[in-house]
Amino acid sequence: MLIQEYGPLKGQMLQIMDENGVIQKPHLVPELSDQEWLELYKAMLLTRSADNKALQLQRQGRMLTYAPNTGQEAAQVGPAAAMGKQDWLVPAFRELGAWLHRGVDLKTVYLYWYGNEYGSHFAEGVKVLPIAVPIGTQVHHAVGIAMASSIKGEDDVTVTYIGDGGTSTGDFSEALNFAGVFNAPVVFIVQNNQYAISVSRQKQTKAETLVQKAVAAGIPGILVDGNDLFAMYAAAKDAIDRARLGGGPTLIEAYTYRLGAHTTSDDPTKYREDSEVAEWQPKDPLLRMKAYLINKGVWSEEQDAALSDEYGEYALAVFREVEEEGDPQLEDLFKYNFREMPAHLREQYEQYVQYLEGKVK
Numbered sequence: 001m002l003i004q005e006y007g008p009l010k011g012q013m014l015q016i017m018d019e020n021g022v023i024q025k026p027h028l029v030p031e032l033s034d035q036e037w038l039e040l041y042k043a044m045l046l047t048r049s050a051d052n053k054a055l056q057l058q059r060q061g062r063m064l065t066y067a068p069n070t071g072q073e074a075a076q077v078g079p080a081a082a083m084g085k086q087d088w089l090v091p092a093f094r095e096l097g098a099w100l101h102r103g104v105d106l107k108t109v110y111l112y113w114y115g116n117e118y119g120s121h122f123a124e125g126v127k128v129l130p131i132a133v134p135i136g137t138q139v140h141h142a143v144g145i146a147m148a149s150s151i152k153g154e155d156d157v158t159v160t161y162i163g164d165g166g167t168s169t170g171d172f173s174e175a176l177n178f179a180g181v182f183n184a185p186v187v188f189i190v191q192n193n194q195y196a197i198s199v200s201r202q203k204q205t206k207a208e209t210l211v212q213k214a215v216a217a218g219i220p221g222i223l224v225d226g227n228d229l230f231a232m233y234a235a236a237k238d239a240i241d242r243a244r245l246g247g248g249p250t251l252i253e254a255y256t257y258r259l260g261a262h263t264t265s266d267d268p269t270k271y272r273e274d275s276e277v278a279e280w281q282p283k284d285p286l287l288r289m290k291a292y293l294i295n296k297g298v299w300s301e302e303q304d305a306a307l308s309d310e311y312g313e314y315a316l317a318v319f320r321e322v323e324e325e326g327d328p329q330l331e332d333l334f335k336y337n338f339r340e341m342p343a344h345l346r347e348q349y350e351q352y353v354q355y356l357e358g359k360v361k
Contacts, residue, residue, distance in 0.1 A: 002028075002238045003250060008212045008221035013255060016230040019283050021291030023230070030234045034298045040081055040229060041289045041299070042307065044073040047097035048286055049311035050106055054113065057319055058264045064115045069096045071227070071259035074285035075191050077101055078232030079159055079252075082240055088149075089128045090142035090160040092135075094191065098161070102128050106315065110322045117332035118325075127156075136162060136171035139188065143179045146186035146249075157243045158186045159236070165196020167213060168204050176217035176251065185243035187236065188251045191226065193258035198271040211253035219249045226254030227285040257283070 006014045016025045023029060032040075051070055057063040069076070076097030080089065089095075089102045099109055103126040112119025112131055120130035132138035142160030149156040166172055167190055179186050190210050194201050207213060214221030220242075224235045232254060239250035257280040261268045268277075293299035334341060334349040341349065354360045 001242065002235055003220040003222050003242070006222045006224075008209065008214045008223070008251070011208075013223045013225055014231045014235055015225040015228050016234060017228045017288060017292060019227075019288055021288040021293075021295060023292075028234060029230055030237060032233075034293070034296050037229075037289075038293055038298050040077055040233075041286075041293055043077045043081075043101050044097060044229070044286055044289065045304070045308060046311050047073045047077065047100060049308055050100070050109075050315045051096060053312055053315035053319065054110070055260070055264065058113075062319070062323065063110070063113055065263050065265050066113050067094045067263045068258070068260035069094055071280070071284060072191055072193060072254075072256050073097045074229040074232050074289070075189070075226040075254035075256050076161075078229050079187070079189055079236035082233050082237035083159055084157070084240070084244075086154075086156050087127065087240070088142070088145050088156060088158040090138050090145065090158060091129065091131060092138055092161050092163060092166065092191075093131050093133050094163065095161050099128060102126065104128055106318045107321055110319050111325070114322050115328045116322070116325060117328065117336045120336065136166040136169035136175075138162070139166075139175035140171055140178075142186050142188075143175045143182075143184050146179065146184035146243075147182050150183070150185055155244050156185070157240050158184075159189065159240070160186060161189050161191060163196060164190060164192040164194065164201050164210060165199065165204060166190075167210050168196070173213070173217075176214065176219065176249070179249040180217040180219045183246070183248040185246075186249045187239045187243060188249065189236070190251070190253045191256060192253050193256050195258060195262065195268075195272065197262045197266065198268075200272075209253060211251055214251035217249075217251075219251060221251035221253070223253045223255060226256030227283050227288065229285060229289050256285075259284070 006012050016028050018024050051068055054066050058066045076095050080098040080101035104122055108119055122128055139160050139162055142158045146158040192210055209223055211221040211223045222235050224231050235252050334345050
């Protein structure tokens, strides 16, 4: 198994494909056909196109604050593709590629960033939890779901995401500890994009790697090139299969880079140099995967440009549907937090209704 060769203290990073799209470790390439890899590339391209469109719309004042995903598509689509249909995805807030690949439609995602509470309502059968903005809280939920699956004798595996900054929270350490103690079938994926908002990874922890935090919890871990779709799929599949067979949790550190801002409210030029971004741009996961597919003869630059345009037009059409829904309604803040509205919210909601009816000022 990969975790035996690439343990958290061995100082090795799993990379199957290099920055030029050339396979360096053919014996580790997952057994997917060229067509299947092409479909996963298309999923990454859709993610990039939808992400770019969201940024444009936000700058036009048509969308609220948005968290970009550019540069992290392989770290999202790879694990999502390795999951079984029955598995649960528990995201943070920067997992657009995983959401889309796991069945969350783009309109729902855009509704969320538009400020519409219905953006947290997923279709029946989509086993994805809503976006979690509070840092680190989602990993507790993931462990709870995994423990419940184990207790019920189900073979579901839960995959959860957290950022590098989130690994400095107590929630993260507690969740790893619980998962280890109860042998929960959960896979933790740290999207180490090098910055927790404006704080660099080097300034928030003295740990040489983030994956070595698995050692204290007594669980396996593996450091992976987060821009290598092959490596991310392989590591996630290995960890998911292991969890499904009763092997317990795994921590995966996806070593990647946030090419854009933390959110559209952030100015990354205040805390990082443009030269640093330039160093990472050639490592773009889409560039290397496109090079691989073109070299295999199953894709071309012309096809790529055409599909990118098509996806961009699709994303804009979806957002226009969101705008047609109208502005978010204040009453939605009361309706979708609990199955049954508690007394204190019921009281506030009734005051709001009375205000609308002109009975109170």
